[in-house]
Amino acid sequence: MMCGSCSNENAFKLMYFKYMDKVRGGIPPNDEAMKSCLDNLSPGTPRLSVLSFHGGFHGRTPGALACTHSKSIHKIDVPLYDWPVADFPRYKYPLEENTQENTAEDKRCLDKVEEILERQTKNSNPCVGIIVEPIQAEGGDHHGSANFFQGLQDICKKHDIVYLVDEVQTGGGPTGKMWAHEYFNLRDAPDIVTFSKKMLTGGLYHKPDLRPNNAYQIFNTWVGDPSKLILLDSVLKTIRQDKLLETTLKAGDVLLSGLRRLENQFPSLLHSARGIGTFCAVDADTSARRDQILAKLRTEGVHCGGCGETAIRIRPALIFETKHANIFIESLEKVLKTF
Amino acid sequence: MMCGSCSNENAFKLMYFKYMDKVRGGIPPNDEAMKSCLDNLSPGTPRLSVLSFHGGFHGRTPGALACTHSKSIHKIDVPLYDWPVADFPRYKYPLEENTQENTAEDKRCLDKVEEILERQTKNSNPCVGIIVEPIQAEGGDHHGSANFFQGLQDICKKHDIVYLVDEVQTGGGPTGKMWAHEYFNLRDAPDIVTFSKKMLTGGLYHKPDLRPNNAYQIFNTWVGDPSKLILLDSVLKTIRQDKLLETTLKAGDVLLSGLRRLENQFPSLLHSARGIGTFCAVDADTSARRDQILAKLRTEGVHCGGCGETAIRIRPALIFETKHANIFIESLEKVLKTF
Known part of the structure; x- marks a missing residue:
């Protein structure tokens, strides 16, 4: 991928494909679907949504921007998907002196997520997944607890939707681990992790069951940039060698x-x-x-x-x-x- | 810009900004708009559309993909804007033996464009502009006549909407001119031209009145890639020197x-x-x-x-x-x- 935005956009596609494959019980789309999608019409073009958080930043292309809620200037006057937004915890610091309030804040936010997922399904605009930053970086360095991120994963598993961790800002070492989500002791790996910035190019890694069924569903002209991978290879070796x-x-x-x-x-x-x-x-x-x-x-x-x-x-x-x-x-x- | 898709996505943003600026009579968005856009809600998130053509290809991120109509496999199962699609001329060859049919085909396609623009305005989903390739490349090398492209520009001027020529495949020399639209003897330059591929990076050029009013409305992490510009500089010099x-x-x-x-x-x-x-x-x-x-x-x-x-x-x-x-x-x- 070329940048953080399109890494997330392509992650969303993997989420849609998995969801629609499940809806169809593994049967490929029929002729009506294949034809109608060419005109942006149902059933080939479905109504699906991605859940994101107030204060999050995931990029500036339309899908990523619909999930971005950090500053109005990024979004004003741009037509976007009518996707829902949940609350990301806002803690009181120092954490160790405010454990009770902060635990209650986690619960409030997780309950809200569940409520939105149910509402979206009821309103025929189901969420295919959740996108979240390990630390809401652009939005003000808002941290979530391991408890919160574990809870989100539990909700995704319960609803059988995709848990996408956006490590575009946090990935590549600044937290002292390659991936910030390593700090959350998740019971299972996130379904998709997107990255860019410190990784010098864009990209994502994901669980094998998210692999699209067909070639050319995920594709671009350059399918990455080899010159950036050569640079990244040196960066990764230096990170290791120089500790x-x-x-x-x-x-x-x-x-x-x-x-x-x-x-x-x-x-x-x-x-x-x-x-x-x-x-x-x-x-x-x-x-x-x-x-x-x-x-x-x-x-x-x-x-x-x-x-x-x-x-x-x-x-x-x-x-x-x-x-x-x-x-x-x-x-x-x-x-x-x-x- | 990083690639052809995001060049088009950012061109669309310029189109939205210009349109909404006109709707507001040059007055900046009010607090309600600035607040509502953070939640993907009206009035800050408006309902606007871009008109594209059957057989066109403009990229794979959501806005660009809503304008792409070349192959179902690019679009199936991806939620997209409900944007309209017009017919691009399909000529009979050799052209010189079929002038009457082909002229009628131009007229049919141009009439359809007018009809769609009026319908979109009536349905409160106005088109802010038209995106078109000089040659529908991915879709099957469908050519449009100078007459057709001049007619499209006339329609854009009449409706005061943006004329965007996507030169991602055609730009950079393969037609024997730097830009294929130079062959169309347009009465005025296109409002926006997007490019990528042969230009080694992504980008757009546009008329000055499309410049956004505020900083950070168009932005990305790398704002282009200097290493690609150095390569492009050599390519352009070689094109000139070696004719x-x-x-x-x-x-x-x-x-x-x-x-x-x-x-x-x-x-x-x-x-x-x-x-x-x-x-x-x-x-x-x-x-x-x-x-x-x-x-x-x-x-x-x-x-x-x-x-x-x-x-x-x-x-x-x-x-x-x-x-x-x-x-x-x-x-x-x-x-x-x-x-």
């Missing part, structure tokens, strides 16, 4: 403990420090403050971005070490003292 | 006159020879015959493909010269004699 996942875990520890120290030191400015590996974030008290902090960080020689409404997001490369993490925390402290 | 468009025109003349000689020599096997530059095709009497011809050509050392139901399509690189065209015609003649 970059360990480096990332160590640097991540310094980052997160530094952010926690700073949110205690400046409680009116920062809160909700969170992260896995170097995939860390902390919220400012307001959007304006967040933007000021980012601007001032640049004058200190540190280029850092934002996500969601108020989050400062940290997204270093895999060669970011503890010494770099220390520089970052020192620079951020210097900036915070100016307020 | 490859002239080479292509000369080789194309030999190809087309050779195909015409062969269809006269083997009238029960071949018909409807057609082409611009080396972008040539000829139809076999049946699909089975076409496939046999292609298979036998391979045993003669010639790799050639098919498109549509019965077409043999010729798609050489720009370094294909008259001597290669002669080899091809000789090989094809040798194969035809075996039937």
Whole structure:
């Protein structure tokens, strides 16, 4: 695949094909279906949906965009599928001091998912699967618990629909594992995992039963880019040889403990420090403050971005070490003292 | 852009933005629109359509696939927009012996387009534009006349909608000009032209009034691939230095006159020879015959493909010269004699 968006679009196709194959009991589509689909008409063109989450980002092509709910500017004026949206947990930090509320939040969100799946089936617009990020990255670095992700998988298994984990931002090492979902102790592997960005090209891997029945159902001109695979091969070898996942875990520890120290030191400015590996974030008290902090960080020689409404997001490369993490925390402290 | 599909998807977005800007009289979307679009709901998510043609191919992501009508296997079981489809002309060959029928065919197709545009507006699913290939390539090398393409542009201007010419297959030189639509003597440039394949990456160019009002409405992670642009730069320089468009025109003349000689020599096997530059095709009497011809050509050392139901399509690189065209015609003649 060429990018994250089309990786998700093709993952959706695998979901549709599996669902319709089940609906037909394994019998190939009949002539009426094959003919009507050429005109975008039923039965060849079915009504099916994919469930996604408020605050998620999955790309900008139409199917991926219908599953994206992070910023209006990505979606305004674009006609899209009438697909449903569920709530992704919003936790109180520090997690260890708010276990009861956060467990209740997981339950609330999982109940909502079940409710939507049932409503969609009743309304003849059934969900063929769920797409979810391990960490809602573009939407503001919202984390979900292992309990939440396990619960989602249980729901997918109960309803016999596909569990698609979008690792476009989280995949390839920034969390200290190749795939962020490895942290969730899922009872079974996700049905599909999509990736891009750090993986230098787009792609997906999936369970064998999602393989389409026919050639040319999934296809594109370049079917990937060999030159990107050669680069990726070197990246993967370097990650292993230089033990970059360990480096990332160590640097991540310094980052997160530094952010926690700073949110205690400046409680009116920062809160909700969170992260896995170097995939860390902390919220400012307001959007304006967040933007000021980012601007001032640049004058200190540190280029850092934002996500969601108020989050400062940290997204270093895999060669970011503890010494770099220390520089970052020192620079951020210097900036915070100016307020 | 990364590929032909997402070039078209982003062209569609430009069309939606322009249309909705006009609907609002230049006023930015209000809070209700900005909020509702996050949930895929009206008014922020409007109901809009793009008109395409039977036999057309524009890609495999959802918007592009809703405009694709060449083969069922591309579309079956994929939920799509309920967008309308018009007829693309189907001419009788040789063109010069069938002018009256072919002119009537143009008129029939153009009338149908007008009829659909009016119906779509009446049904509150207005068309924001028309997407069309200069030659329906994947669908069977169906050509449209300059008269047809001028008529389409007139209709777009009359209805104040966008005229998008998809040059993903035809662009980059195979017709002997950089863009196939240069042959149509359009009174004005197309509003948008999309390209990919021979251009090594994806992209579009468009009139200035289609520029979005806001940043981040059109965006992706890589916003193109610099390494592909470096390659493209060399390709473009080579096309100019080595006069490859002239080479292509000369080789194309030999190809087309050779195909015409062969269809006269083997009238029960071949018909409807057609082409611009080396972008040539000829139809076999049946699909089975076409496939046999292609298979036998391979045993003669010639790799050639098919498109549509019965077409043999010729798609050489720009370094294909008259001597290669002669080899091809000789090989094809040798194969035809075996039937």
